[in-house]
Amino acid sequence: MSQTQKPASDDHVVLGKLTSPYGVKGWLKVYSYTSPMQGILDYDAWMLRHDGKLRSYRLAQGRPHGKGLVALLDGVEGREQAEALAGAEILLPKTALPELDDADDFYWHQLIGLKVVTLDGIVLGHVDNLFETGANDVLVVKGSPQQGDESRERLLPYLYGDVVREVDLDAGVMTVDWDPEF
Structure with a gap:
């Protein structure tokens, strides 16, 4: 069974969330719902839902850091911009998820x-x-x-x-x- 967490809507699934800024150059800490955790970094087009609004971002860089992940999004250039995104959910269109190999495998959001x-x-x-x-x-x-x-x-x-x-x-x-x- 492949893990993606909460269904966000009929069209999207929540892959994780941005928790807090990391450093002063616009990086953010990422909490991933994917398994493995780094799987969230395989997608370069992120839809963020924050304060009821949706906005698209491109993942410029992402990497493991300590026990978690950090990411830099295009257009986020400083700590203040990163702080404004803290708490945002990271969405992905369900159609962008890879097909599962086995007919008995399911994504969590399907269950x-x-x-x-x-x-x-x-x-x-x-x-x-x-x-x-x-x-x-x-x-x-x-x-x-x-x-x-x-x-x-x-x-x-x-x-x-x-x-x-x-x-x-x-x-x-x-x-x-x-x-x-x-």
Whole structure:
């Protein structure tokens, strides 16, 4: 499963965010949602969403720095301009994402929102988000109003073929082998 985080809209996905200026020459610290982290630097055309506005930038340079990343965008020439972009989300058109090699591979944004149903047809809720644990990715499934447990949250390991039996993106359904009582 390939990681890109939040769906931004029907056309874009959020790849990361700009967190704060780095230095005085316009560089910014980048928090990447991609796996591997440096994957965000493979895209040279970034759409930034900040204060409800969208604006395109070209990635001039980017590199790992410490445990994170830093980037310089064309047209951002000093610390003040970088500060003005701090907090911006980095968007990418979904059409720019590479095709996945395996039919059983999915981007995270494709899984968020899917209805989660057991093999017996019991609705557990929907995929609210995902996170990494090191051993495997984990699905956060929010409860179902039909079951009267909309406040319930389940953590299911994303183990395709074992726990996750089928993903039907067209139908918006993920079928899992999971005890609804757990």
